[in-house]
């Protein structure tokens with residue numbers, strides 16, 4: 001990474017329902033990356049953006065069903081989503097809502113830029129539409145019953161309407177070149193999948209909906225009888241937030257973190273929109289897998305759902321973060337269960353980090369020695385290499401392997417049994433130095449614990465009052 005600044009974004013969540021742990025995984029991953037880059041480049045050089053996607057027919061209908069206005073509906077869901085993210089101690093720079101006024105203005109200007117380029121024309125669309133995806137579908141994208149693979153409980157709609165179309169097909173060669181260059185879409189499997197989509201052919205895309213059908217949207221600047229199609233508007237959120245803050249330019253490494261259901265929009269549509277509007281392209285589209293719960297897809301209708309805050313109240317924010325960083329779907333889908341979270345909590349945090357820190361603190365305290373602070377080393381290459389590859393799972397395992405070496409040293413040397421004071425001091429000094437180094441690696445993963453431990457072991461006279469990660 002040769003750029004001075006980094007922008008990290010998550011997908012913005014659709015406000016049809018409050019987010020669950022599947023969505024939260026992505027936010028934890030992005031927060032971990034943002035904290036890492038802040039440590040590397042300085043706080044002022046990193047911008048972390050998340051938020052909610054609030055327009056479109058699904059939200060309009062959800063509000064109608066509840067007998068409230070769309071504004072009331074999205075205000076409620078968006079603030080609950082934000083509270084869920086805050087429970088995980090996410091340190092974002094902005095929580096953007098597509099209903100924010102600056103986004104309205106930017107989305108309309110952006111649309112106008114694409115229109116002025118000659119890339120938007122009037123046409124009519126006949127075909128299928130999934131309101132769950134807010135997307136047009138072809139038969140090949142549906143299951144054998146003609147239902148959306150992601151929304152099997154919803155009826156697919158047949159739509160026939162006048163729209164404005166984006167000349168997406170004209171960007172096929174540009175997209176092919178962009179995605180053939182390694183590193184733009186990660187991981188590799190997703191890059192090949194995107195190339196496959198280009199090969200199947202890219203068709204022009206309706207980028208407005210008629211106002212009489214969908215009134216809950218941003219008005220198209222060229223025609224008051226149309227609103228901007230929700231995906232076209234939603235993708236622009238990144239530009240709305242980052243550009244005025246100086247994070248949408250060639251000096252910035254722009255990283256979009258998202259789930260596999262959003263990969264096509266980000267890898268294929270968004271770069272074409274940016275190219276058409278004459279804006280900087282993102283650097284990397286990072287696509288992660290899905291979280292399944294107890295062996296099944298997370299589904300509200302099946303009652304198979306957990307909110308992040310529920311895990312936080314049981315295990316704490318740091319432990320929830322730790323679990324998902326280590327075991328989350330960084331590439332492939334994973335299956336999680338509360339039992340597994342508890343098991344990992346007890347093994348790695350209660351018996352692992354918590355126990356080692358309290359053992360060493362107790363030994364340091366009872367020995368009465370002072371431990372002069374040595375200068376901390378920078379994060380080593382193995383660690384930074386894992387982050388460069390987005391492998392936060394390997395990065396956290398690497399830190400825990402250091403903890404394993406320290407544990408073994410403590411068990412082998414049995415400092416609690418050493419009677420010879422200078423020898424004891426030597427052993428403890430080495431062990432405390434090691435722990436200090438490990439603590440220095442913790443901030444991106446478990447920031448609250450990192451800060452508590454830094455305070456305790458950042459003193460020459462060590463004293464730990466609190467029990468970290470009590471056994472569950």
Ligand SMILES: [Zn+2]
Pocket residue numbers: 130131132133134148149150151
């Ligand atoms: Zn769908």
